[in-house]
Amino acid sequence: MTEHKVEIAMRPDGPAGAEILGFRPLYQQVKANFVRRLVDGSWAPGMALPSESQLASEIGVSQGTVRKALDELAAENLLVRRQGRGTFVAEHDEQRILFRFFKLMSDDGIARFPDSKVLDGTCGPADAAERTALNLQAQEAVIRIRRIRSLGGKPLVLETVSLPAHVFPGLENGPVPNNLYSLFATRYGITIANARERLKAVALTPDQAEHLRVAAGTPALEIDRIALSLDGSAVERRLSLCLTEEAHYQSDLR
Incomplete structure (x- = not known):
């Protein structure tokens, strides 16, 4: 049992301020x-x-x-x-986010952080999908931010970010930076630790296609991401519609 042996972290004569840590490894x-x-x-x-x-x-x-x-x-x-x-x-700087959270890469293989243009920011009652994703009760409010993300000046992603309003009060009223996760950490003390994603092939509706400057019905990759804070709470749902004619989703498995 040497590898998994559990020591007692604090004894009566232990160092002042030491914490009893329990009986896990x-x-x-x-x-x-x-x-x-x-x-x-x-x-x-x-x-x-x-x-x-x-x-x-x-x-x-x-x-x-x-x-x-x-x-x-x-x-x-x-x-x-x-x-x-x-x-x-760790800080949520662009380089860290680029390789950990933004998985869309142009087909030339060069990793680039996308530009961002906010379409609108609103606050209102969460819909059913948002309540499920963010563990919200009926009538709880979410902040919704819609934006276009581009690579090389070409629209690539139509993104809708849904956030619990009580966790990020007032976010919809101020400037929304490209690097949202840095804002979460510095203004709200929320660090994104990890995320879960679901991928699905879809066809763009006329409204979605107009924002991405393509024809209605164009195939797209839908990425439905739930981001979790350090304590495991779901604090963001991000629904991204991605064009893949000149880009691909890359995930490095370890």
Whole structure:
């Protein structure tokens, strides 16, 4: 049982302020402790973390246990290890989002972050699909943002972003940046940890086709994404209609 042995993180004579971490494998308990710090904003995007030895002393575990927890969070893109500089809370910068969340790539194989043009932003009662996706009750409001995303000046994606209004109050009234996930983190303290996507082939309606400057009935790839925050809450539904004549969906499997 050496690999999965669970230590007791705090004893009566343990370091002051150490936390009782329970009886799961210890590195997972430490990881959960660190995730809570990300969730409550104690560790903010871009922040440099204390050293492994400092964290180990604070929690009352070995430095190796702290390192394993930090390594897992780095593998999940929540932390960034920088050689010679330390460990930092990941930011939703364009480069990170490009390779993790935006999977549409032009057929020339060059990864580019798309331009964005907002069509409209509204707030109103969630429809049935939004209530299901975001775990909302009847009559709860959502903010809806519709925008066109382009590569090389050519419209490629018609996107509808639905957000719980109580999580992102007032977002529909201000400027909507291209990089929404950075805005979520900096203004609202919401970090997107991962997402679930469903893909489906569809034909564009006349209204959808007009926005994308193609004929009605043109085939498109529909991507229905639910983005989850660090605590596992569904905080965004993003429905994207993508033209694939000169682009493709790329997913790197590991």
